[in-house]
Amino acid sequence: MSLFNRKPEETMKVTYISHSGASQTVAVLVGESVMEGAVKNGIDGIVAECGGACLCATCHVYVDESWLSVLAPIAMDEEVMLGNTFAKREPNSRLSCQIIVSKELDRLIVRTPEAQN
Ligand code: FES
Numbered sequence: 646m647s648l649f650n651r652k653p654e655e656t657m658k659v660t661y662i663s664h665s666g667a668s669q670t671v672a673v674l675v676g677e678s679v680m681e682g683a684v685k686n687g688i689d690g691i692v693a694e695c696g697g698a699c700l701c702a703t704c705h706v707y708v709d710e711s712w713l714s715v716l717a718p719i720a721m722d723e724e725v726m727l728g729n730t731f732a733k734r735e736p737n738s739r740l741s742c743q744i745i746v747s748k749e750l751d752r753l754i755v756r757t758p759e760a761q762n
Contacts (some may be wrong), residue, residue: 657751661688661706664759674745679755680704680742690757697742699723703761704741705730709754713737716744732758 656672659682663669668727673682683691683704692703699722716739719727723743727734741755 655748657746657748657753659746659750660752660754661690662754662756663690664702664757674747675748677746678742679706679744679746679753680740682746688757690761691741692761693742694762695742699726699740699743702726702729702731702740705732705734705758705761706739706741706755707735707758708737708739708744709756710737712750712753714751715749719743730758731760731762738747 655675657675658670659679660668660670660672661683669688670702672683673679673681680691680693680697684693694703708722720743723740727738729736729761
């Protein structure tokens with residue numbers, strides 16, 4: 646396949662809203678996590694100390710309520726780590742390293758907590 650026939654990698658838009666209300670919308674590759682999208686685009690408020698291994702809870706986000714039903718259910722390891730978030734866990738708390746971007750998640754909105762550690 647020539648370089649010119651190659652399909653561009655598909656991206657979806659994800660909006661990150663900081664604790665102070667600053668909003669940034671970036672393109673995140675399908676198949677990457679919401680955490681990876683934040684780190685690659687220099688989004689403040691997501692530390693991701695463990696690099697996405699579901700071992701640190703420093704990628705904690707609050708998912709906009711309108712998106713909760715679209716997300717995959719919380720797996721057991723994520724559930725355990727959500728018990729270790731620095732900021733208060735809320736019903737819409739998720740670990741952004743465990744949210745994998747797909748077409749269904751285009752225009753996903755997440756909010757970052759005041760602090761991660
Ligand atoms: S990056 Fe460590 S739990 Fe998500």
